[in-house]
Amino acid sequence: MATSPLEDLNKRIYSYKEKFDAHFKVIVNELVEEEESNKELTEVGNWLRKALEYNAFDGKKSRGMMVIGTVDFIRQGNPTEDEIMKAICLGWCVEILQAVFLIADDIMDRSELRRGRPCWYKKSGLIAINDTYLLEQCIYKLIDKYFAGDAMLIDLYKSFHQVTYLTAMGQSLDMFASEPPESTFSLELFTDEKYKSIVKYKTAYYSFYLPVSLGLRIVQMSDKNFLKEVEYVLMKLGEYFQIQDDYLDCYGDPKVIGKIGRDIEDGKCSWLVVQALKIVNDEQRKTLELNYGKESKECVNAIKELYNQLELKSMYEKYERESYESLCTMINAHPNGFPRELFFFLVKKIYKRQK
Numbered sequence: 001m002a003t004s005p006l007e008d009l010n011k012r013i014y015s016y017k018e019k020f021d022a023h024f025k026v027i028v029n030e031l032v033e034e035e036e037s038n039k040e041l042t043e044v045g046n047w048l049r050k051a052l053e054y055n056a057f058d059g060k061k062s063r064g065m066m067v068i069g070t071v072d073f074i075r076q077g078n079p080t081e082d083e084i085m086k087a088i089c090l091g092w093c094v095e096i097l098q099a100v101f102l103i104a105d106d107i108m109d110r111s112e113l114r115r116g117r118p119c120w121y122k123k124s125g126l127i128a129i130n131d132t133y134l135l136e137q138c139i140y141k142l143i144d145k146y147f148a149g150d151a152m153l154i155d156l157y158k159s160f161h162q163v164t165y166l167t168a169m170g171q172s173l174d175m176f177a178s179e180p181p182e183s184t185f186s187l188e189l190f191t192d193e194k195y196k197s198i199v200k201y202k203t204a205y206y207s208f209y210l211p212v213s214l215g216l217r218i219v220q221m222s223d224k225n226f227l228k229e230v231e232y233v234l235m236k237l238g239e240y241f242q243i244q245d246d247y248l249d250c251y252g253d254p255k256v257i258g259k260i261g262r263d264i265e266d267g268k269c270s271w272l273v274v275q276a277l278k279i280v281n282d283e284q285r286k287t288l289e290l291n292y293g294k295e296s297k298e299c300v301n302a303i304k305e306l307y308n309q310l311e312l313k314s315m316y317e318k319y320e321r322e323s324y325e326s327l328c329t330m331i332n333a334h335p336n337g338f339p340r341e342l343f344f345f346l347v348k349k350i351y352k353r354q355k
Helices: 005-015 017-036 042-055 062-074 081-109 120-124 127-146 153-178 192-218 224-251 271-279 282-291 297-309 312-332 340-350
Strands: none
Touching: 005 017, 005 062, 005 340, 017 042, 017 062, 017 081, 017 127, 042 081, 042 120, 042 127, 062 081, 062 192, 062 340, 081 120, 081 127, 081 153, 081 192, 120 127, 127 153, 153 192, 192 224, 192 271, 192 340, 224 271, 224 312, 224 340, 271 282, 271 297, 271 312, 282 297, 297 312, 312 340
């Protein structure tokens, strides 16, 4: 039976997974062997190895594989070995950047679990803060090694610096909404505009734009106007992805998503609370004001009960269906030459995800 182009792409990308995973050990050795063999830094080198192995390897690896998938798609299943190795390297750079963000985010959100295990700071203590600095520099060490003398070297530095900066800005927006440094917490801050800004900068750039744009750079498709078109679609996809995350934080099974959601306790500007604020009556708003952002189980249960009263599950299911259709329509509207099938693949990959 003939398979569709999307099924073929999925099979090809999956075929790289074993090679991608196997190369992690190579990358870790390259990153720490010099320090481990230096008597003055052996202890630090050993610790960095542990930090990399604990935080960078066991995720879904969707961002890293997105780099490889982009290269494979553009090359129609026939990338060169050099292109694949570059994609694997940059894929792991993206995964290490993800680890940096997650370690820091877990500390700020006082989370307990990540990927079904204790958060890194729960195992290591506050040295985890310093570990984020070390892990981030690993990215540039890898780029120096794999792209020495390459024409795209400076562009890669700029890409990672810029996306790291934008993501940190998004994290600041997120924290300012839930823990304002110079004012008191207020639900008045939770608007659609504020939410979309947080999502754009905190999630969409590093989760979608960065890996796809890196893949496009490897195959020398880096025209600024073209990348702008790509960016627009991927920002929409990133927003859709984060709204799924917000829903799963409240309604997902911790055994499946690998963590215990804390958006309610932390007073996050979540999609759920933004939608709730649009439709609550005066009494329901009072329930939100009295209970949102509080640690007690009674307060959390009161918010979840309110969400049930407001039928936010049904609202989310409607949003997910309509957003999927809207994204497909948007992608389809692009002319020939735009990598439409790649974006269809990305949309279908996350539609109705459970973790």
